[in-house]
Amino acid sequence: NAGVTQTPKFRVLKTGQSMTLLCAQDMNHEYMYWYRQDPGMGLRLIHYSVGEGTTAKGEVPDGYNVSRLKKQNFLLGLESAAPSQTSVYFCASSYGHLNSPLHFGNGTRLTVT
Amino acid sequence: GQQVMQIPQYQHVQEGEDFTTYCNSSTTLSNIQWYKQRPGGHPVFLIQLVKSGEVKKQKRLTFQFGEAKKNSSLHITATQTTDVGTYFCEGSYDKVIFGPGTSLSVIP
16 A cells, blocks of 8 residues: 655756646545645645545745646646745645544755756 | 644653543544654654544553543653654644644653
């Protein structure tokens, strides 16, 4: 069982470039999440999905878009990267919402210059 | 807005000393989860607390949920170098909020 897999592990972008972060889970979880982690700020929720074909905004959604076309995949897109989006991004999944532990991927370290 | 705070932000201990981190919420929680993140790693689930006043133990780790379900603590007895990392609490009510974490350093 791979659990939650994120790609890529590292990426450097120039301001204005776009990219997509990929997340895949093999646990048949309904719920998937994208977090960003910055020093001293903990984990902040960007977007989440409560099932295939659904997405919702989290705490810090501006500048990001997401899609959940298949239950096992959750994609995070940056249409026009900004230096403020330099961060470590974690995907997570859970069996239930609000009452189930989160299973995290290994993270993507993104630098925007 | 609703917040989950953790204290201390950093803790440096000598190996063998005890360590405690506290998690405080501005609102009553449905449940609370604790995670550990090793340096360079990802958060890993440790435990979930649901009931008021609940106490759970995992070897040298003791987790407690307050009677009012607004605070929680994680206590490590006789720290080891393998305990190094950042410990996060995650509170759930009508949404989920992570605390900022407590970073633990253990001096051999």
